[in-house]
Amino acid sequence: MSEAVDPPVPGRIAPVRIGAYTASSALGRGRKATLEALRARRSGLTRNDFLETPIVTWIGRVAGIESEPLPAHLAQWECRNNRLAWLGLTQDGFLEAVNAARERYGPTRVAVVLGTSTSSIGATEEAYRRLEPGGKFPPDLRRPAVHTPHATGAFVQHALGLTGIGVTTATACSSSAKVFAQAERLLRLGLADAAVVGGVDTLCGSVLFGFNSLELVSPEPCRPFDPARRGINLGEAAGFALLERGDGASPQGQAWLLGYGESSDAHHMSAPHPEGLGARLALRGALARGGVQPARIDYINLHGTASQKNDEVEARVVAELFPARTLASSTKGWTGHTLGAAGILEAVITLLALESGLAPGTLNSTALDSACGPQIRLENAQADLAFALSLSFGFGGSNCVLLFGPRQAEP
């Protein structure tokens, strides 16, 4: 490998308005349930009982998906991932907010940019378990629309009555953070007037056995940044945000998307760069686009998967770049690692923190790795929070950092 080159530092962007947002995970459905579980330090993790997989671990499973089929008019889209997408879309008045945007701008002018890691691969896995003689898919699963990476992106676009840009980003754990960056570009260039961004990922055999084969799965509830951490717990989630250009009015006190940074590690498919170079580049990009100095960051929602390497590298980067007063934590002890949905789920948790002043701590962990600086907290804190970051670092070396806060003076 030849020597890496630092990409140029990006310029300021205009803040992007967040018209509505929601998330559903093992913590419950919607913003209120999520915030209450964070406040009460009530974890959503349970012993692995998914598909009777014999892997000893804990998972962040969303209750009730199995007993809630899609509405009849959407039945041809049936699969676990699309059920969770629908469950997520119907919380917090999100459908109504999108309907209003569609009315205002027209159905081709509202883009859909969704992140996922494995989309509805669970439906394909099921078909392979139930193959008919001659290797045919069982009749109920002979639906090409659910056996493709864009299955949930296409479903969400259809369910929302939208007919313009519709795309799925699949960069593993950074997927549904990067969609904010894509949407900002579409809005800035006038290619869309609003964008539904978000992500959906559900538990499936591929990720449970896949991460198990990498020996990254913890047999106990995950303990981010704990020196005795034993790996990750997998989870599932759906989350969405409606983004618009900042030229309209915005709800009082509502946070804006101020910046984003993207980078590649150029190091390894499933291990982070040892010095966190990719993470640093992504942080630099987000702060530069937002015109915000590290000293002003009040809260950071860390990637904090509880894998040995991620947490060690991430803790060092945070300790070096941010002041001691910055509050930082991983919320994966509540939700598990929701992979392609982690970006949006943790963006929503970050927005809830800014709105409520609740900076979540780190659940299940009882001590902090020696790599941690004073920023990383175990206990919840209540504080005035204005600027916050959400960090997503993915498999395949794809990194994305989002910066949220009050509207800044235009660049």
Place this chain on the structure above:
Amino acid sequence: MTRIAWVEGIALWGSHLPGWALARAILRGEAPAPEASAQRPAPVLLPANERRRAPDSVAIALEVAAKACAGAGCDPKSLASIFASTQGDLAVTDTMCATLAQTPALVSPIKFHNSVHNAAAGYWTIATGCMAPYTALSARSCTFGEGLLEALAQAECDASPVLYVAYDIQACGPLASMAPSQGMLAAALVLATRRSPRSQALLRWDVREQDSPGDPPARRAALVAGNAMAGCLPLFEALACVAHDVLTFPLGPRLMLELGVEAADATR
């Protein structure tokens, strides 16, 4: 608002269009297409011990990515990249699903690495030492257009050249009945908003509301027939023939990417 982008590098690799030099001659009608399918290109960017077991999708994506960068005279490390694939690596997905159905505990770490949609992009940035961002995306029949739109948007927003790679491979196993795709096809472009001495064509682009694709099929569509990325061919025919052309690529049920293609010479 119509925007412009310069095509700095072009690469194409298909089972019957093995490499841009030959593909260009075939698409111009100056050479016959080979009757036999070409052997997949060796992924020479990968370490020797990884080359043989690299999935087909990674091999063809890395091949066109490297050739497009070379044609553009760009250091791969300097380019943000967009990797688009309708179905990802269908052979790896088939193997993963079969293993999960029969002996799930035997899922291998390598197969799992290779099963993610961003495998080709991940291997590309690792092999070239590129720390610029990449995106990996999919959008059913709109995949080529959506990827091209993202590439054009990034080039415009960041005023920096970008690498666009689009690929799909042959389907196999039971999944082939639900996600059909024939042969291998990969295409790549390096796009820039500023003209350079290497500029090969000028693109004028915008989005436009339109109900159905109005374009006739590519003249040599039979050479890529059945591949999930076959929809990219009209652009490469236009680039081969350097005649003025206006093409459309679907982005969604009622939105198209409209793309005017002109020879770089014609604009001097």
